[in-house]
Amino acid sequence: MSATRSLVVASNNAGKLREFRELLEPLAWEITSQADHGISAAEETGLTFVENALLKARAACLGSGLPALADDSGLAVTALGGAPGIYSARYSGAQGDDQANNDRLLEALAEVPEGQRGAQYHCVLVYMRHPEDPVPIIVQGSWPGEILSLPRGEGGFGYDPLFWVPDQGLSVAELSPDLKNRISHRGRALTALLEQLER
Ligand SMILES: O=c1nc[nH]c2c1ncn2[C@H]1C[C@H](O)[C@@H](COP(=O)(O)OP(=O)(O)OP(=O)(O)O)O1
Numbered sequence: 029m030s031a032t033r034s035l036v037v038a039s040n041n042a043g044k045l046r047e048f049r050e051l052l053e054p055l056a057w058e059i060t061s062q063a064d065h066g067i068s069a070a071e072e073t074g075l076t077f078v079e080n081a082l083l084k085a086r087a088a089c090l091g092s093g094l095p096a097l098a099d100d101s102g103l104a105v106t107a108l109g110g111a112p113g114i115y116s117a118r119y120s121g122a123q124g125d126d127q128a129n130n131d132r133l134l135e136a137l138a139e140v141p142e143g144q145r146g147a148q149y150h151c152v153l154v155y156m157r158h159p160e161d162p163v164p165i166i167v168q169g170s171w172p173g174e175i176l177s178l179p180r181g182e183g184g185f186g187y188d189p190l191f192w193v194p195d196q197g198l199s200v201a202e203l204s205p206d207l208k209n210r211i212s213h214r215g216r217a218l219t220a221l222l223e224q225l226e227r
């Protein structure tokens with residue numbers, strides 16, 4: 029794993045891209061985003077995080093000629109039967125509008141009392157060496173928490189101001205980037221991925 033690798037991160041989400049750059053920095057790999065290669069967003073037609081991550085990775089491999097790392101992730105709220113799940117980025121209707129998505133989540137949980145607002149962040153990562161890679165590496169990470177009634181904090185992205193981490197007594201948007209990366213669904217999944225790449 030000490031050799032320099034070139035890797036395209038198959039995402040258009042600036043928050044994810046920042047976290048991957050931070051997480052992968054110690055490895056000194058050559059990292060580009062799919063936008064750097066003029067690759068547009070893959071259509072997320074899968075019914076699982078795994079299927080969508082495979083679609084994103086394959087499109088990025090095809091468009092770049094490089095190995096790709098894709099992330100499909102989201103928030104599963106127990107009181108909502110696991111919603112918004114794979115539809116987290118499109119929850120409000122508008123793709124990727126964090127504020128509108130957070131507003132819709134607060135509305136959906138308006139009548140749900142504290143103690144019944146448990147949720148999980150899930151992250152599936154796919155590492156695909158080339159578009160026909162028959163054995164892409166697939167890993168996942170989850171992170172339990174609770175959904176707040178009001179946003180807290182300025183850091184992170186997406187649902188982070190509403191995601192309470194009981195162990196820390198803080199929302200994710202109040203955690204330092206380093207701490208989030210160490211304990212998050214994405215950080216855990218990436219640790220598992222790097223272990224498999226080392227083999
Ligand atoms: O650590 C996180 N902190 C806050 N929110 C998060 C996190 N991880 C996922 N999320 C939310 C953002 C988005 O609403 C959805 C992911 O959707 P997802 O399709 O995987 O990503 P995306 O559309 O934002 O970018 P892209 O598909 O180009 O990677 O879950």
Ligand SMILES: [Mg+2]
Nearest residue numbers: 069072100117
């Ligand atoms: Mg997406």
